[in-house]
Amino acid sequence: MAKKLLTARERILLYLLNYASKDIDDYITPKGLTQDGIGEAIGVGRNNVPREMKRLLELKLVAQKKARVNGFRNRRSVYFLTSEGIREAKKLKEKLKNMYISVIDLAGNVTSIKMKDIPKKFGVDIISAALFVTKDKKLDLMDLLGINNRAVQVIEMDFKIRSFYGRKRELNMLKNWFKSQKKLLVVTGISGSGKTTLINKFVKEYLKNRNLIWFQIERWVNAADLIIKLGNFLSKIGKSKLERYIKVSFMGFEKELRWENAYQILKSDLRNEVLIFDGLENARDDVKDMIRRIIGMVDDTRELRIILIGKEIPQGIIPPNKMLFLEELILGDLDRDDALAFLLDGGKTMEEAEEIIEKYGAMPLVLELMAKNGNLRLVKRHFIENVIYSLAPNEIKALELSSIFRHSIKPNFLLLQGVDYPTIYSLINKNIFKEVKDDKLMVHSVIRNFVYQNMPSVKIKEYHYHAARYLEQEGEYLEAAYHYMMADRVAIASRVLMENYKKYILKGKIENVREIAMELLNRYDLSVSDHEWELYGILGDTYEISGDMDKALENYEKARDLSKHRDMDFFSAVVMEIADIHRKKGKYEKAKKELEESMKYIVNVRNKKVVARARYILGILSLYMGDTFGAEEHFSEALKLSESALDYEALGYAYQGLGILYRHTNSRKLAVEYFHRAKNYFEVCGNKREEAKSLGNIGLVYYDMRNEKEENIYLAESYFLQALKIFELIGDRWNIALAVERRPVILWLSIGLIIQQC
Template sequence: MHMAEGLPKVNVAVSDRVLLHLLRHDHLADRFIVTAALTRPGIAEACAQHPPNVSRTMRNLVRKGWVSEHTRSIQNDDRRQKTWQLTEEGRDMAKLRTSKLGETKVLVRDKSGQLLEIESKDAADRLASDMSLLQVLLHAQHEGVLTWGDIRFGLIKQQDDEDSPPPPGRLQPLAGVHATYHTSAPQTRKVRGRDEELNRLDEWFEGRSAFAIVSGIAGIGKSTLVAEWLAGKQDKQPNLSICWYPCQPWDREVGLAVSLLHRFGIDEKHDPYNLIETLPLRPGAPLDVDTWRRRLLAYLTDAYTVRERFSITPGGPPPYWLIVLDDVHHIAAESKNLLGALLQISQKTPLRFVLISRTSLDFYDRRDVHTREIVDELPLAGLTLDETSQWLQDLELKDIDANDVHERTGGHPLAIEMLELYGKPTHEDWLRFLDEEILAPLPKDERELLATLAVAEKPIPWKALANSLDWEGTPPQRLIDYGLLIELDRGMWLHEALRERLVREVGSVDTERRKRIE
């Protein structure tokens, strides 16, 4: 670099341009399939050189031992072409030149119009751009001043990245979809106990069924359990491809369908089976689940297409995707057909699903669980007495009896957390949580059944309890699965945490309930 008329001038040698370019694409080294960025035309375009100049420079770099020459398959091209990549010595030299050239002073005009002289390595951040160091230096060499918002920066970036997946959020039909799911297990509170449940998830993971349904009442630790298990799996299998989708009360099946397509690598530049066309264009329009299912099935069973899509990503194409739908009860009613389609697709594709729900799901039947063995169910109850005792021992709380706490809370993790915070086994916030999250959503007849049991002093045989309530049929299986209704040898009983809450309802309602069971 030299100074002329008070302005910094930049001049980058051709060999330095090539080294910086190859270092930026060093993740493609030794790949069987690479992008056009490593071919002579790709290098010439990125380095602003004529192809013959690139050939001469490459011969010099090969003689120095900084670059090696290969013949590779090129993505989106049927012909194999000559490509180049850095050697170990070349990588060291490229990093050294990057560090040195990054100190080169360049002029930028920032968003407010201020003219600044800064080091080239900081220019991209100042310009709110994703330009590489090479792009910054070439612009500085040819333009003198880099101006914030110059559209040419975007064009050059688009040309350099035309063979790579576009940045999330730049796609029209899938705009913002990358923010709707996580690619790793979320951070949660510490898991207490649950060894048996973690082992069951391990058994499911090693087995053949595609779906695992983790169900239980609110706050019982469903998401925490799955997140803990998943984090352990990620530690052992770093390349495990995960999509953790937290369903929201306002979610619709279209949102889930779009997020799944994005996770499977579908975008405007890679949509060989026209899956984006199956998405509704008008707000509120229904999703054509059948067409979406057929095309997604064709895409996921096309091994060559999937392999090509993920060939240049770290770890290559995933052996399968593990999809976690958290709080799926929010969309279960509207998305029954979509969930059923996913169950069908999972039988022939590399998809595994963990669904976390507070309610029973009806997109599958008992045969899928017991005969076909394509769905595993894991109802989650409260912590055992031993697990509760161990937790209380860790807290080192005095004058707290584990048996009393377990009897009054049923081993509900949230109640014990409230105990840890406030020193009360049945804190007001805990009771309010029971009201809002557990009792309020229950049907009136099921709630009354539990309230009647709450005033009893001992378990009641089902026949006597059913007669007192004019109940027809068997005990409500959902309440049993969730641990709200407990079937003992002596009769029916209820979760102690609910009993603590329901006995607070006094007056004529309480009197009527007591008369029923006399």
């Protein structure tokens, strides 16, 4: 131990100053005033304290009396400062206040500071600090706080390992990995293979002295949840920058985290910790991105180690340049001898144990449940049966109702089906249900799948129908369509999807809409085929917004051919989509021909919005083909039709077209005015995609006017960013590509102007 700055006598005086204002009472005297307590507090050996106390008594700086001490049966000698001793101690304290010392914090950072500023900076009082300052004027907070060998470990789902068999090879592999330069470990295996238990045992037996945090990844966990927990963990080991930054970010004006700043803090603070991410198959995209960024911090210069656990590890989560640090461990069955020992210790006979292994394999969780059950006849197919074996009838009903949901479930649905609150909370307490955000419930995926697969088909359809009606009333139309479909109510499912799919496409749920539409087409029969074209139209919309124009065209053409002479409003709308795709491909003649051939049908449709949009597309095509006069005629006709129909969306298209025309003819102020009108109409009717196009068009006009005013280039950049944000939100790849293609030019111009001003 390093030699202290103060003598033992000086440290005793300072230490006792803490008690100078306290009366020594026979019944409340603390142990800290005994010789043992004083020696322990100031770091002086038990044999040295009596000598120092004797000298202090002689100098009349300290007094002695017998008193009752907490924790001791008999009275003990206790010591306290005399009035002269208090004066000496205070004089010493004042002398120390202005002394500069070097403080080594819990993260190893060194700060030169006056002792009087230590309480504010580090939360340690001056006297406690002075007792531990070394001869070379250094204060190590690890030494002061007595945490030299105490690791901080945060494990979200910590549990006691009741039984552990085999896995010797795997444990040896883990120990070797920890000593190697491969700092990433991937542990995979099917559910029940013992991945979490194995790593838990490894942590508790071999990583006791390492700072460690274990994240349990669930579908409802987002990156913000993880970064907050990580900040809290780092704060516990003395690295509080991230936690402070998170608090400032969420309490500030923007109320959001700037992830790049957070990652920079992590890059500087993560040095020799162990991070464990369990349940990676549940990770959302933002969580995957966060983990990928943290993995990117692994290198040869730091001892940071990361363990990834899951049934499967998401593709691309490990950057290619970090593969050289990777070790993989795939868990399967236990060795036969270990599995037999497991079951025999659980009370099974050799014959029963061998039969279990033959039928169900040797996954640890399966073996544990088999060993507990004690009767093979009660185990039908695999271990999940044991989870529901002891459930009450009402609990089984609740589990069956919940198993039909793909995502979380609202308790209200169960209540409407006759499941009471005690049953719901019983399943929560048994960890079969888990409460998630928005007061919803989740069922473990393995349990849900097993229950669903073993329900009678009649009951499955009945429960899906109940769920569909409930979700439709709740306004969750996409899930309602899915459940109607699973209940074999294909016509109703198609109707619900057709009426509501656009709002989900604009929320970025393109794949979800496409999946249901394709499945409905597969389920169609003669009784419902009259509206098959609507589903092809939906598929066309999903492919078009995703940027796959060939597949979009293929589905639109099927929709057109099936709907002709059956649903003229729909037919007309699809023809316009086909023409628009030809336009995007640069086939203007073909697009115009497609539209003009169908105009005899389009002009007679009841929905004037369809006619107005047809005129809008014809106007765009005319403009692209050099016919400015014809374009103006079409746009003006579109405006007239829209105003007569009082349709906001149609008005949006009309003003959008006029704005494009006036930009083309260099009437830029008028173009901006009309684009703003279009943007407002699209915003009111909820057409986010066209609203974004209007914003982008305004940006283009300001870009055209970049030489008139310097600020125009900044306005162009601003409008492009607004448009791009909406396109990214809805997953509009075609327009994202256009915006990204245009934006760098404007961005570089704006940077150039800033540089010029500097």
